[in-house]
Amino acid sequence: MKTMIKFSIIFCFVFLLSCQEKSSSTSHSAESSSSSSSSGSASSESVSNNEDDKNRVLEAILSRKSIREYTDKEITQDVIDKLLKAGMAAPSSRDRRPWHFIVVSDKAILESLGSQLSNASCLKGANKAIIVCGDDQLSDNCWFLDCSAAAQNILIAAESMGLGAVWTAVYPYDDRSEIVNKVFNLQKNIHALTIIPLGYPAVKGEPKDKFDNTRVHYNRW
Numbered sequence: 253m254k255t256m257i258k259f260s261i262i263f264c265f266v267f268l269l270s271c272q273e274k275s276s277s278t279s280h281s282a283e284s285s286s287s288s289s290s291s292g293s294a295s296s297e298s299v300s301n302n303e304d305d306k307n308r309v310l311e312a313i314l315s316r317k318s319i320r321e322y323t324d325k326e327i328t329q330d331v332i333d334k335l336l337k338a339g340m341a342a343p344s345s346r347d348r349r350p351w352h353f354i355v356v357s358d359k360a361i362l363e364s365l366g367s368q369l370s371n372a373s374c375l376k377g378a379n380k381a382i383i384v385c386g387d388d389q390l391s392d393n394c395w396f397l398d399c400s401a402a403a404q405n406i407l408i409a410a411e412s413m414g415l416g417a418v419w420t421a422v423y424p425y426d427d428r429s430e431i432v433n434k435v436f437n438l439q440k441n442i443h444a445l446t447i448i449p450l451g452y453p454a455v456k457g458e459p460k461d462k463f464d465n466t467r468v469h470y471n472r473w
């Protein structure tokens with residue numbers, strides 16, 4: 253009788269052990285299959301992030317439009333810092349980075365520039381502006397190319413953060429350059445390329461569809 257009891261206890265123990273092992277292996281495989289399915293969805297997510305409709309960089313590039321009317325909403329320094337960071341992330345010839353940026357928040361200066369520069373009258377209603385300048389001593393004759401890349405980065409970053417902005421040209425117009433040089437007392441080697449008025453949009457604005465197949469040439473003209 254004693255042997256019977258001993259035998260059945262051992263049997264139960266072995267049975268329980270095998271059940272436990274089974275369930276742990278099932279949960280393990282479920283875990284691994286769920287983790288592989290989750291990594292599958294993560295990778296499919298990252299793939300879909302690269303699809304045009306979910307790619308935020310492309311979205312900002314394709315939605316960018318010039319905005320010239322702004323609300324009174326304040327642009328924080330944090331947002332300005334991001335715009336400057338985007339500007340300075342631009343490529344530049346021989347990595348010279350010949351740019352300087354003047355951030356204008358003083359309403360009197362925005363008013364004054366907007367009144368003097370007929371092409372940039374929207375500065376009067378802007379909350380802030382960034383003037384992208386180039387130092388010709390830091391560049392081999394291509395400061396304006398490097399600074400254009402920086403300015404475009406700022407415009408795209410502005411769009412991505414819900415800001416309105418527009419490129420208003422200073423360079424290569426002598427009369428406009430003179431006005432800016434005078435207002436900021438710029439040294440001879442510093443050239444203002446563009447003034448970018450900034451503000452939260454007071455108008456919706458629609459991006460233009462500019463894709464034109466006739467301007468595309470593959471392998472030959």
Ligand SMILES: Cc1cc2nc3c(=O)[nH]c(=O)nc-3n(C[C@H](O)[C@H](O)[C@H](O)COP(=O)(O)O)c2cc1C
Nearest residue numbers: 316317318319320371372418419420421422459460
């Ligand atoms: C080199 C350059 C100079 C420009 N100059 C001015 C300007 O002085 N004043 C202005 O209001 N817009 C200016 N613009 C903005 C253009 O008018 C605008 O980009 C163009 O009409 C296309 O519209 P979109 O920016 O909404 O796509 C300039 C843009 C570039 C690239």
